[in-house]
Amino acid sequence: MLKSDIKYLKGVGPKKKELLKREIGVESYLDLLYHFPFRYIDRTKIYTIAQIEPTMQYIQLRGKIGKIQIVGERRAKRLIAKFWDSSGTIDLVFFRRVKSIAQWLKPNVEYILFGKPTIFGNSYNIVHPELELVSERSSHFVGNMMGVYPSTERLKSNALGNREITRLISSLLQLTSPYLIDRLPASIIAQKKLLSYRESLNTIHFPKDNNSLLNAQFRLKFQELLLLQIHLLRQKKIREQKSAGIVMKKVDKHFNFFYSALPFELTEAQKRVIKEIRSDLLSGVQMNRLLQGDVGSGKTMVAILTALLAIDNGYQASIMAPTEVLATQHYYGNREKLSAAGVESALLTGSTTKKEREVIFEALKNGELHLLFGTHALIEDGVEFHNLGFAVIDEQHRFGVEQRAKLWNKGRELPHILVMSATPIPRTLAMTLFGDLDISVIDQLPPGRKEVTTIHATDHRRDRIDKFLKEQIDKGRQVFIVYPLIKESEKMDYKNLQEGYLSIVEKFKAPKYITAVVHGQQKSKDKAHDMELFASGRAHILVSTSVIEVGVDIPNATVMVIESAERFGLSQLHQLRGRVGRGSEESWCILMTGEKLSSDSRKRVELMCSTNDGFELAEADLRLRGPGNMEGTQQSGLPVNLKISNLSKDGIILEEARATALQILKDDPSLQKEENRGVKISLEEYVDKRGEFSQIS
Numbered sequence: 001m002l003k004s005d006i007k008y009l010k011g012v013g014p015k016k017k018e019l020l021k022r023e024i025g026v027e028s029y030l031d032l033l034y035h036f037p038f039r040y041i042d043r044t045k046i047y048t049i050a051q052i053e054p055t056m057q058y059i060q061l062r063g064k065i066g067k068i069q070i071v072g073e074r075r076a077k078r079l080i081a082k083f084w085d086s087s088g089t090i091d092l093v094f095f096r097r098v099k100s101i102a103q104w105l106k107p108n109v110e111y112i113l114f115g116k117p118t119i120f121g122n123s124y125n126i127v128h129p130e131l132e133l134v135s136e137r138s139s140h141f142v143g144n145m146m147g148v149y150p151s152t153e154r155l156k157s158n159a160l161g162n163r164e165i166t167r168l169i170s171s172l173l174q175l176t177s178p179y180l181i182d183r184l185p186a187s188i189i190a191q192k193k194l195l196s197y198r199e200s201l202n203t204i205h206f207p208k209d210n211n212s213l214l215n216a217q218f219r220l221k222f223q224e225l226l227l228l229q230i231h232l233l234r235q236k237k238i239r240e241q242k243s244a245g246i247v248m249k250k251v252d253k254h255f256n257f258f259y260s261a262l263p264f265e266l267t268e269a270q271k272r273v274i275k276e277i278r279s280d281l282l283s284g285v286q287m288n289r290l291l292q293g294d295v296g297s298g299k300t301m302v303a304i305l306t307a308l309l310a311i312d313n314g315y316q317a318s319i320m321a322p323t324e325v326l327a328t329q330h331y332y333g334n335r336e337k338l339s340a341a342g343v344e345s346a347l348l349t350g351s352t353t354k355k356e357r358e359v360i361f362e363a364l365k366n367g368e369l370h371l372l373f374g375t376h377a378l379i380e381d382g383v384e385f386h387n388l389g390f391a392v393i394d395e396q397h398r399f400g401v402e403q404r405a406k407l408w409n410k411g412r413e414l415p416h417i418l419v420m421s422a423t424p425i426p427r428t429l430a431m432t433l434f435g436d437l438d439i440s441v442i443d444q445l446p447p448g449r450k451e452v453t454t455i456h457a458t459d460h461r462r463d464r465i466d467k468f469l470k471e472q473i474d475k476g477r478q479v480f481i482v483y484p485l486i487k488e489s490e491k492m493d494y495k496n497l498q499e500g501y502l503s504i505v506e507k508f509k510a511p512k513y514i515t516a517v518v519h520g521q522q523k524s525k526d527k528a529h530d531m532e533l534f535a536s537g538r539a540h541i542l543v544s545t546s547v548i549e550v551g552v553d554i555p556n557a558t559v560m561v562i563e564s565a566e567r568f569g570l571s572q573l574h575q576l577r578g579r580v581g582r583g584s585e586e587s588w589c590i591l592m593t594g595e596k597l598s599s600d601s602r603k604r605v606e607l608m609c610s611t612n613d614g615f616e617l618a619e620a621d622l623r624l625r626g627p628g629n630m631e632g633t634q635q636s637g638l639p640v641n642l643k644i645s646n647l648s649k650d651g652i653i654l655e656e657a658r659a660t661a662l663q664i665l666k667d668d669p670s671l672q673k674e675e676n677r678g679v680k681i682s683l684e685e686y687v688d689k690r691g692e693f694s695q696i697s
Contacts, residue, residue, distance in 0.1 A: 001179045002030040009175075011168055016160060023152045032172055033201055034643045035165070037147025040207065041114065050087035052117050052124050058148075061085065061113040062134070065105050070098055081105060083113060083126075090117070091125040096157045110134040114146070114162075128156065130163045145207045169205050183678025184223060188660060195219045204644075218653065221645045225657035227682055230671075233661055234683075236437075237669065243286035246389050246413050251278075252312035254370075258341040259305060269444035270298050276440050277306045280416065287416035293442030294614040295578025296449060299420045302442070303392045304334055306418065311343060311370045315389025315415075318372045320379075322394065324349045324524060325531060329553060330394075331373040338371065348374035348383070351524040357382070379406040387412055393419045422575065422614075443615075452560075452581040454589040454609045465590060466507055469559060473513060473540045477558040480579055481543045484567040500563060501543045508541060515541040546572060555583035565591035565608075566601035570621040573608050 006026055007017035020026040026035055046060045063085035070079050079094040079102055092113070094101050115129030149165045180198035182189060189196075195203065195215050203216035266274075273291060280287035293299045307317035321327040331347040338345045346360045346369055363369035367386035372378060388411035419437075457465055469479050481504060483497040501517050508515060516530035516539035533539040535554055542557075546568070560580045565573060573591070581587035591605055607620050645653070664676060671680040 004029045023155050037149050039148050040145040043146045048087040049085050049090050058116050065107050093125050093127045183682050185675040221653050224645050225654050229658045229661035240285045245286035247284050248281040248313040250312045254311050254341050255308040267444040269442045270302050273302050273440040286414045289418050289438045291420045291440045295422050297442040307390050310390035315387050316385050317390040319392040327375045343370045345371040348377045385410045388415045391415045451612045452587045452589050456591045456605050458595050472559050478556050479541045479559040481561045483563045514539045518544040558585050558587040560589045563592050566593045570604050570617050574614050574617050
């Protein structure tokens with residue numbers, strides 16, 4: 001019954017079915033039942049026309065229709081009806097379905113009106129209000145609150161406005177009532193004091209009061225998140241059972257030599273994460289661990305040290321980075337220290353010559369090469385490991401699932417997998433995106449690192465900014481200047497960068513000031529040359545696109561200027577800011593924007609200026625943009641299509657749902673018990689509809 005085509009519901013039919021499907025994705029009875037109001041209006045409050053104020057969003061009036069007239073011609077035709085009560089009159093204006101509305105309206109009969117008052121000229125009017133005859137009212141309203149449903153102009157213009165949707169849902173609830181049965185275990189319903197499923201759906205559409213609404217929302221959110229967490233936890237268990245892991249017991253010379261030669265002490269957070277990974281390597285189960293850490297927290301060092309544990313146990317390791325710049329930096333930044341520890345390492349990228357590739361492939365195949373750094377070139381068909389045992393994927397969201405799968409298929413046994421992200425993901429989102437992975441967090445920055453001071457500036461302060469940059473360079477410091485790069489307009493962005501570069505060269509004249517430039521349209525050889533120029537300190541300024549966003553480590557760089565900062569997302573701005581402040585000197589991030597900013601852009605800039613905490617920014621990003629639009633999550637594919645839960649607001653319910661999921665699975669791992677039969681059926685339907693989405697690693 002619940003899966004029935006919506007066209008069979010009285011009042012819908014084939015034409016409206018197509019509209020509902022196209023506009024709001026409603027195809028079945030269940031889809032419509034899960035089309036929830038996004039807010040509610042207190043239906044007990046009825047205003048008089050004289051009480052209307054400019055600040056009011058939506059109001060309810062009770063009165064009668066007076067004079068009705070159709071004015072204008074063709075496309076400009078509109079219907080104007082006078083609506084009056086004892087305190088005054090207001091114009092009701094209709095631009096669509098003018099003739100049918102004119103025939104439907106009845107003068108001098110009492111209506112309840114709902115709509116948004118606007119000012120036109122010197123008086124109020126209401127455009128396309130919802131009207132209901134008092135004599136016909138309330139058959140489908142059971143409470144004092146009226147739901148307002150997500151809709152579109154096309155639906156409204158085809159007699160599928162809020163009133164019609166409300167009536168359809170009311171009749172659907174009556175029709176499907178016998179089929180709205182509880183599938184959660186009775187013990188959980190009693191333990192959590194949950195409303196029944198039937199009552200929850202009735203109440204969320206037609207709440208008696210705010211308290212009953214909150215109870216209904218909690219029940220439906222809890223159920224949705226519980227099913228999700230049970231599914232993810234079961235997937236994790238299945239993977240663990242199927243995926244026997246290489247046991248790595250030794251901590252030997254390579255790790256010990258490299259560790260003892262470090263010129264700094266690891267943070268407690270880094271040590272804790274290494275212990276967590278070490279525990280995985282001893283478990284006999286394939287490790288699938290996500291390592292999160294803010295920019296500059298020392299994730300790469302953890303990756304190298306744990307890769308050395310694999311090498312100590314006779315296995316090879318690989319570290320795959322999303323860009324050539326980052327892979328090259330990882331390799332050259334650690335090559336000498338690795339060599340001193342007796343580790344043979346190499347770098348494989350798109351720029352590696354054919355001759356170099358042949359040497360690497362041979363050494364990799366016969367086991368002489370211990371650690372391979374590289375980009376997606378690591379997963380090419382010609383790359384064959386002797387015995388890959390440990391694979392690290394840096395900035396994992398930049399690689400597709402298929403690309404990552406190719407990497408761990410390179411081993412004769414299933415290698416342990418460590419995926420790393422410098423894009424902080426709020427805990428609620430991480431539990432959902434990576435619910436079947438173990439998660440480690442480096443929540444500490446290395447000692448001596450200072451917070452970066454972030455300031456917002458517009459063009460009228462350009463001269464002062466240039467003066468400040470020269471002062472920094474004169475002190476022996478270096479400067480990043482970054483321009484936006486958006487795929488849809490690469491030519492325009494390239495022009496912006498070129499114009500910016502010429503302007504900077506003009507203002508910062510050689511030979512006193514040397515400026516390097518890096519962008520996506522350069523040949524790899526030229527890009528590497530300019531990066532090396534800046535990394536070695538011979539260039540004072542690096543003009544770049546966001547290609548330098550991830551991982552570039554120049555401790556002497558103390559200023560990051562981000563041009564057109566309003567065109568970047570919060571996560572990207574934070575990543576870019578992380579390129580400075582990597583030494584012991586005071587550092588700055590300058591956000592250059594136009595004078596006029598949208599509300600969202602202004603919020604992003606203000607947030608950047610108020611905090612350096614990446615996790616705080618990620619929480620804000622989740623609130624501003626929603627989980628499906630957060631940077632760092634789009635390419636992973638958000639694994640859920642949540643109908644009612646909100647990951648930015650429902651973290652407490654998610655935690656409760658996960659704890660309950662663990663409780664259910666501990667008692668009944670295969671969901672074979674009779675009381676869990678409903679959960680098992682729901683999961684089968686859920687997975688059938690959603691597909692397998694939990695293999696994120």
